[in-house]
Amino acid sequence: MKIESLVIHGGIDGDDKTGAVNVPVYQTSTYKQPSFGENKGYEYSRTGNPTREALEKLIADLEHGYAGFAFASGMAAITAVLSLFKAGNKIIISNNVYGGTFRVLDKIFNNFDIGYKIVDTTNLEDIKNNIDEDVKAIYIETPTNPLMDITDIEAVSKIAKEKGIFTIVDNTFMTPYLQKPITLGTDIVIHSATKYLGGHSDVVSGLVVVNNEELATKLHFIQNSTGGVLAPFDSFLLIRGIKTLAVRMDRHNENSKVISEYLKNRDEIDKVYYPGFEDHPGHEIQVKQAKGYGGVISFVLNDKVDYKKFLSSLKLITFGESLGGVESLICHPASMTHAAIPYEIRQKVGIVDNLIRLSVGIENASDLLEDLTQALKESI
Structure with missing residues (x-):
């Protein structure tokens, strides 16, 4: 299916039970359990909600990834991804990365000894020269915000794979309609879905897509444990916005x-x-x-x-x-x-x-x- 159709019919298309063409808003915090130790796939809406799940499957389809995750803001999504790392790790970041990304690394994650290196990621030799045993990921925006620098996603992903580290791409500016980092070798894609994916300045949200089951398991654990999930109605609004992407x-x-x-x-x-x-x-x-x-x-x-x-x-x-x-x-x-x-x-x-x-x-x-x-x- 081409992306012009996928934005409308990807993920979970409508509601099989009623025939509704739109996924319903499951505005519920909890779910009735049929019997002890048994459920219908949902227990508590922080852990899983059908409306949010439809959105998460949709963004995974659009990015050609393994699984998607929806968060209450772009920064909540970035924070969840950075929570994959541990004390002593360092992350290479683009030299004009979004200010909020820099702030959360500099003022929050630094407190937990997760550091960063500011690098011109358009310069592949500069990236290679800054990778040491503490560097565990390369985090890039392309185009960068606000100077519109372009980084070669495929080349950076190749370098990262050779070094056994992750590539993370903030794809907010391009959206999966214009650019698909996972198909170019990226491990994790982040969106401030508040922007083009929502498209109408009426919802604050963040999305993450990962390329394999191991990362999906880890990120779902972080999402559920820290709780920065996107609400059902906001998930509905984002699905609606994506339809016209x-x-x-x-x-x-x-x-x-x-x-x-x-x-x-x-x-x-x-x-x-x-x-x-x-x-x-x-x-x-x-x-x-x-x-x-x-x-x-x-x-x-x-x-x-x-x-x-x-x-x-x-x-x-x-x-x-x-x-x-x-x-x-x-x-x-x-x-x-x-x-x-x-x-x-x-x-x-x-x-x-x-x-x-x-x-x-x-x-x-x-x-x-x-x-x-x-x-x-x-x-x-």
């Missing part, structure tokens, strides 16, 4: 190409980060491992533009946290999504104060261009 991502892709070309040709813009440009350093890898460029663009305003005034002058585009919704969302990474990263690191990698991240929505592209144009004029 294909048509939405096509429009996000289409609009982002138009907006990126516009920004590239504006005098007020010093630099545009977008892997769809042929001169982007990771363009060829992106073409090889994905079937599109996504809907996120980052750009640097030049000194004659007051970036605070620019953000406040936008009328159609929403200034706020998050990305991946049907509406265009714009943010200031240095003070918002990546504020947890130390200033020196931000400056070194390019997360400067006049860097702006734009999640291009599915509105009419000409309306978006008009809004950007008037805001740029207002801010000079």
Whole structure:
């Protein structure tokens, strides 16, 4: 089944008992036991819930993985995955990884002696040189948030397998519609499903897919033990959002190409980060491992533009946290999504104060261009 059909019919398709075309919301905390030591597959909704199970099977199908797991947020999903490791272990992370990922490693897992190494994961030799006996995983985003660096998933996965360590890919920006890391050798895929998978800025959620039974057993134990599960109604909303993923991502892709070309040709813009440009350093890898460029663009305003005034002058585009919704969302990474990263690191990698991240929505592209144009004029 092709993915355009799989997003609608994957996982558990409808309800056999009633014929309902949608999986019901099983809004229950517990389940009646027929007799001592016997159940109907469910005991307690933290451990398993039919609505959540339908979502988990759906994301596993979409990512071509062994099993999926749904969590109450993207950070809950990341936290569960990092809980697979133990004291003394280290994890290689991309050098402009999402600020929340850095924060949980730096401020929480460091307390349990689970460390990290910040590496330019676009440089394979850099990765190899940083793998020692304590490194147990390579954690990458591709494209990275917010600088849109591209890492070769297949090449990194090969290096990891040779060293006997895991590859973890945050696939939030691309979604399984555009990129399938497990088919490229990845062990674990993470999504902040709040973003494109939900797609409507109305549910906070996280998803994980693993590629084998052993990892599935371990992660289910962590999910059940720590309890950060996604609620039944939120699971229902996420299934509903995924049904339109294909048509939405096509429009996000289409609009982002138009907006990126516009920004590239504006005098007020010093630099545009977008892997769809042929001169982007990771363009060829992106073409090889994905079937599109996504809907996120980052750009640097030049000194004659007051970036605070620019953000406040936008009328159609929403200034706020998050990305991946049907509406265009714009943010200031240095003070918002990546504020947890130390200033020196931000400056070194390019997360400067006049860097702006734009999640291009599915509105009419000409309306978006008009809004950007008037805001740029207002801010000079």
